[in-house]
Amino acid sequence: MDNDKIGQIIDKYQGEASSLIQILLDIQHENHWLPRSALEVVSKKLNLPLSKVQQTATFYKAFSVVPIGRHEIHVCKGTACHVNGAQDLLEEVEEVTGIKPGETDPDAKFSLKTVNCLGRCGLGPVIEIDGKTHARMSPAEISDALKKYE
Amino acid sequence: MPLIKSPEELEKVREEILSRRDPHKLCISVCAGASCLASGAGEVIAAFKAELEKQNINADVDTKGSGCPGFCEQGPVVVIHPEEICYLQVTPDDAGEIISQTIVGKKPVERLLYTDPDTGNKVVKMNDIPFYKNQVRHLIGNNIKIDPKSIDDYLAQGGYAALAKAMHEMSPEQVIEEVKESGLRGRSGSGFPAGRKWEFCRNSEDEHKYVICNCHEGDPGSYADRRLTEGNPHNVLEGIIIGAYAIGAQDAFVFVGDEFPQTVENMRLAIKQAEEYGFLGKDILGSGFDLTVRISIDGGGYVLGESTALMASMEGRIGEPKTKYDHATDRGLWAKPTVLNNLQTWANVPLIINNGAAWFRQTGTDGSTGTRVFSITGKIKNSGMIEVPMGMSLKEVIYDIGGGTVTDKKFKAIQVGGPLGGFVPESQLDVQVDYDQMTDAGLAMGPGLIVADESTCIVDMVKYFLTFLAHESCGKCTPCRDGIRQMLHILNNITAGRGNKGDLELLELISTVQKKAALCALGQGASDPLLSTLKHFREEYEAHIEEKRCPAGVCKALGAVSSGANV
Numbered sequence: 001m002d003n004d005k006i007g008q009i010i011d012k013y014q015g016e017a018s019s020l021i022q023i024l025l026d027i028q029h030e031n032h033w034l035p036r037s038a039l040e041v042v043s044k045k046l047n048l049p050l051s052k053v054q055q056t057a058t059f060y061k062a063f064s065v066v067p068i069g070r071h072e073i074h075v076c077k078g079t080a081c082h083v084n085g086a087q088d089l090l091e092e093v094e095e096v097t098g099i100k101p102g103e104t105d106p107d108a109k110f111s112l113k114t115v116n117c118l119g120r121c122g123l124g125p126v127i128e129i130d131g132k133t134h135a136r137m138s139p140a141e142i143s144d145a146l147k148k149y150e
Numbered sequence: 151m152p153l154i155k156s157p158e159e160l161e162k163v164r165e166e167i168l169s170r171r172d173p174h175k176l177c178i179s180v181c182a183g184a185s186c187l188a189s190g191a192g193e194v195i196a197a198f199k200a201e202l203e204k205q206n207i208n209a210d211v212d213t214k215g216s217g218c219p220g221f222c223e224q225g226p227v228v229v230i231h232p233e234e235i236c237y238l239q240v241t242p243d244d245a246g247e248i249i250s251q252t253i254v255g256k257k258p259v260e261r262l263l264y265t266d267p268d269t270g271n272k273v274v275k276m277n278d279i280p281f282y283k284n285q286v287r288h289l290i291g292n293n294i295k296i297d298p299k300s301i302d303d304y305l306a307q308g309g310y311a312a313l314a315k316a317m318h319e320m321s322p323e324q325v326i327e328e329v330k331e332s333g334l335r336g337r338s339g340s341g342f343p344a345g346r347k348w349e350f351c352r353n354s355e356d357e358h359k360y361v362i363c364n365c366h367e368g369d370p371g372s373y374a375d376r377r378l379t380e381g382n383p384h385n386v387l388e389g390i391i392i393g394a395y396a397i398g399a400q401d402a403f404v405f406v407g408d409e410f411p412q413t414v415e416n417m418r419l420a421i422k423q424a425e426e427y428g429f430l431g432k433d434i435l436g437s438g439f440d441l442t443v444r445i446s447i448d449g450g451g452y453v454l455g456e457s458t459a460l461m462a463s464m465e466g467r468i469g470e471p472k473t474k475y476d477h478a479t480d481r482g483l484w485a486k487p488t489v490l491n492n493l494q495t496w497a498n499v500p501l502i503i504n505n506g507a508a509w510f511r512q513t514g515t516d517g518s519t520g521t522r523v524f525s526i527t528g529k530i531k532n533s534g535m536i537e538v539p540m541g542m543s544l545k546e547v548i549y550d551i552g553g554g555t556v557t558d559k560k561f562k563a564i565q566v567g568g569p570l571g572g573f574v575p576e577s578q579l580d581v582q583v584d585y586d587q588m589t590d591a592g593l594a595m596g597p598g599l600i601v602a603d604e605s606t607c608i609v610d611m612v613k614y615f616l617t618f619l620a621h622e623s624c625g626k627c628t629p630c631r632d633g634i635r636q637m638l639h640i641l642n643n644i645t646a647g648r649g650n651k652g653d654l655e656l657l658e659l660i661s662t663v664q665k666k667a668a669l670c671a672l673g674q675g676a677s678d679p680l681l682s683t684l685k686h687f688r689e690e691y692e693a694h695i696e697e698k699r700c701p702a703g704v705c706k707a708l709g710a711v712s713s714g715a716n717v
């Protein structure tokens with residue numbers, strides 16, 4: 001992500017330090033993760049210590065400070081999904097992708113994350129891959145679905 | 151759209167909207183809530199449009215993506231107005247048949263109707279389906295008629311009349327009096343009387359005041375709050391504007407999670423439309439009152455729903471709770487007097503102003519008035535978003551609305567109030583949806599109800615909640631950060647077959663200390679699921695510890711093969 005783009009985002013919030021979270025959210029949406037270089041630009045422009053920017057970037061769930069793969073897998077760990085077998089699904093996804101929640105594989109193909117509740121509890125267990133919902137999946141079905149991704 | 155400057159102009163605009171609409175005209179409403187969209191509602195809407203065009207009747211029939219009517223389990227839900235014929239689990243392939251049979255031929259498509267599981271009879275109309283019939287839907291009843299992206303739809307249903315009434319017929323004090331009189335209590339589960347909170351803030355000396363709508367809903371397994379906001383954002387917004395007028399606040403905020411993009415999108419659009427019509431901005435409806443509403447997106451985390459953490463996060467800081475030396479109504483956001491209410495609390499305000507406090511009190515119990523919107527999920531047949539009158543028993547909620555457990559496995563417990571709530575066993579299902587009864591039963595009235603049947607392991611569920619809270623604890627205070635971890639450690643041992651005699655007593659001891667010593671309600675309430683299950687399901691813990699056996703067959707180390715899925 002280039003510095004001009006980050007500059008534009010910061011300008012949108014009039015360079016207000018109190019908008020730090022909103023600014024980081026915009027960068028996260030744009031770039032899918034927060035590289036250190038971007039945090040440095042934010043720190044300089046908002047006149048905030050880098051440590052403060054990093055603290056924010058690591059405190060909130062929405063941010064990732066590691067690169068994200070080509071496909072983002074979100075396994076819903078809401079209570080309804082849990083009682084309907086989300087743990088088995090998660091274990092299957094870990095098995096197929098070789099990564100744990102919060103990780104990206106070495107080929108940068110998949111990133112895996114668990115989310116608290118996607119709000120589609122009637123369809124549980126729910127997995128979202130690149131924003132597309134896969135409802136009422138069995139471990140075997142998710143394993144097949146994942147094999148289709150390049 | 152020229153700004154609306156008076157109640158008379160508002161009524162003129164409303165008449166104009168209604169005059170363009172024929173109440174007898176056919177309209178196909180497809181639920182465009184997040185759950186139905188995930189089940190393909192977008193494709194269904196497109197298929198209807200294409201089919202109407204193909205048959206050349208698109209001028210005679212409207213199509214609409216509507217707010218969520220609640221029957222999420224059976225989505226996509228389609229309702230055909232004005233008869234309110236309800237079709238369930240509709241796919242794009244069904245569009246042709248629905249149009250030929252129902253729209254043109256005036257006959258229902260039998261196979262897409264709801265089948266009563268007891269009688270086998272088909273039910274044609276939405277409100278005759280037991281799931282709907284047994285609810286009282288003051289807040290969400292109109293969702294199926296409203297496109298959440300259309301302010302005109304909201305106006306056609308009488309929207310913003312309460313705002314005009316409050317601003318032109320009532321003083322701020324009278325609005326507060328009416329809300330106090332209505333008995334409206336905080337819908338986050340806190341149960342704090344809304345009118346009293348508003349009054350404290352109004353009476354606070356500082357001129358600059360804020361109101362905040364808490365749309366955070368970080369509980370896992372609950373989605374009523376965001377679905378309500380997403381399905382009828384103007385209803386929530388109208389409540390906020392009336393409240394801000396009563397309190398004397400010039401700035402309002404909607405605090406909502408980054409992980410709910412649809413809620414953010416619909417609310418953002420609603421604010422823009424309200425500005426264009428003159429319900430927000432300067433001199434609202436010619437009253438001289440000014441208000442701006444902004445959206446504050448949070449970065450995610452359960453604790454952010456807590457008031458001090460929420461305000462810290464809105465100020466751009468780390469969302470950690472702090473000790474409450476001051477009331478937010480004196481020193482809240484940016485140290486200014488602030489009213490924070492849950493979005494369901496705000497959504498009730500237009501109802502109260504339109505119909506009066508006495509009308510509002512007719513529903514519910516003496517101490518808990520009005521209705522409550524929940525999501526009900528888990529091992530329940532009719533999972534979805536429901537609205538029930540206060541005073542309804544949990545048994546009625548589960549069986550009359552929810553239809554009982556999913557397969558015919560035996561009911562075990564209902565979990566109320568999420569990670570800081572408790573479990574109710576079958577023997578206590580007479581407990582009513584009522585703040586005081588729920589508190590006495592050790593429950594918090596959060597927006598999520600989760601049903602467990604005999605294939606659910608209670609120890610595993612409690613472990614699940616503590617795992618969640620261990621991740622979500624902000625880490626600031628030791629009792630919460632380490633207490634949860636220690637409790638979880640013991641539970642992990644118990645479910646792995648390494649439980650020891652004395653573990654349960656140790657868990658109780660840690661809970662007691664944590665309840666007294668934790669800084670905020672997250673730490674204080676973290677052991678509530680544990681304590682309520684130690685009371686009602688102790689033998690299940692003992693089976694894990696003493697017999698190394700998981701009666702529900704969930705805990706893998708104790709011989710189970712799957713984690714309890716039965717659907």
Ligand SMILES: Cc1cc2nc3c(=O)[nH]c(=O)nc-3n(C[C@H](O)[C@H](O)[C@H](O)COP(=O)(O)O)c2cc1C
Nearest residue numbers: 336337338364367368455456457491492495671672
């Ligand atoms: C850990 C924690 C999480 C909370 N989460 C929410 C939430 O998601 N939504 C909400 O409205 N209130 C939540 N609350 C309660 C709020 O702090 C606050 O009491 C509430 O928004 C006040 O609204 P009410 O008076 O209308 O109920 C939470 C409290 C705690 C301790």
